[in-house]
Amino acid sequence: MTSRVVVLTGASSGIGRAAAGAFAARGDRLVLAARGLAGLESAAASCGGTPLMVPTDITRAVEVEALADAAVEQFGRIDVWVDTAAVMAYGKFEDVPAHVFDRVVATDLLGPANVARVALRRFRRQGRGTLILCGSLLGHITAPQMAPYVTAKWGVRGLARTLRQETRDAPGIHVCMVSPGSTDTPIFTSAANYAGFVGRPPPPVDPPERVADAIVRLADRPRADVSVGAANRVMEFGFAALPRVYDALVGPMMSRLGLSRRATAPQNGNVFAPQRGSGGRPGGWSRGAVGATLGGAVGAGTAVAALALRKIRDAGVSSSR
Template identity: 35%
Template structure:
């Protein structure tokens, strides 16, 4: 099986959740690279405005209102892409939403709805893309999270949905490889990102929710997504913080339980009370579309990730650093040891 992914300038790219945050940033960035775009979201007005914006810049864009939780609508999205452009080269399953609150406070109906979007939306999109790409191949890119690797309190069902996305994506990749299909299957695992994630989330806490530091810019995720559209990748952690959470979760899970109990209940809540008429996007768009970032965080937002760069575009440099570090460590271990110096910790 040989996978040959095209340059973005020659690609037809489907993006779900395209009118906000990571999806919106990815759509605009892909348009800047001359990709042909098929844009999907629930808000038809926002989709039309985005498509018009991109067309005004000389790009080709098709808007297809879609609820990814409904299989028939996702299949219709795929058919619309084929009818307009004749093929699909990359399919990005990005749509998602969260809920803040303890399990005992969140109605099961809401938890089911979150899973319908976050997990089943990825399943519907991936299976539709695999069927339509067929022997021509392409890239399926699914948005997981650092919480695909490690759950947190107060976003329990969101964590569970991202664990499920990882399990589905990993098993789908094996089946694709077994069948010899020329399709790259990638899982993107971002750290906390400065998007409209919090304003779109449903809240069952007394205070307004917040994302703990460190936060990264959505452009960092979009760059990783579009890199995966051109280069076969198994998975990409976006932000060194995401990789660190994964390593700690696997290496010292019980210690991390204790740390999160000490910190995450406080760090995911602002001081301000949650408004009684607060809107969210769990069941329908809440009028906050076409915004890439939330802003207004107490902590700074990181515009770049050296870790993500080194593990994707900077592989030769990363390898050199790793080899150099290993040689230095070996030299230190073999060199005569001097008497230890004393210092204050």
């Protein structure tokens, strides 16, 4: 294997932390970036070796540029740049404060744009490089009470597609996107929340290492878009092919599967600053931990689906009279 220089933004927790470990195991040289130094130190310790740590807020273009400068000064080049930094906010659109909505979009959409701008300029100078952006299943479908995150991830998907078109003249430069479904990361419990209940990933839930493995494979053999999640294609099909059924089901299913029963007061979570104590590790949402919830949800979903289909059928009959 050839050692690469890999920059990871969002490296202190979740998918980014798992990806850092996967690249480290491969023998690559790492530059780890996130907002909080404590989280970076924990991630670096879990990787072993001596990765370069650069505290960086990707919403600040000047800090992203400084990160690239530090990487090049230390290692001479950047071969792969992976951006997984993200925050989330729960609540109906009108209940989420405007400044929280704006900050989620700034982090999850304008942040990747800052990363892409800096990375692609470096890659142009080098004549090669691979940019891997982290999208989401929610960049392909929608879900209520997650409007800021959905808006941003749809934007990232459009950004990645456009960048691929604009780099067709540079065969050594690759723009890739990984789109995870439900993944066991701290983002759900650290999210801003105006929904009244702590969020959780709906089942089936994958470990972050599965997404990390997909990211490393993209770095090895670049592809445009990789989806990671057992339910992703089913959800995308329902969203596109059965929109009326999907819209009737997604609200009840979100309440049943996407929100826990643990109440919470309105709060900003980690949207504006890192939270202490999470350590960036998974939140314990394994497939087994949500199995019982899934079983109950299937029954509830079946009932809701039957009701939705009956309403659609009745509406069709009424309109034909």
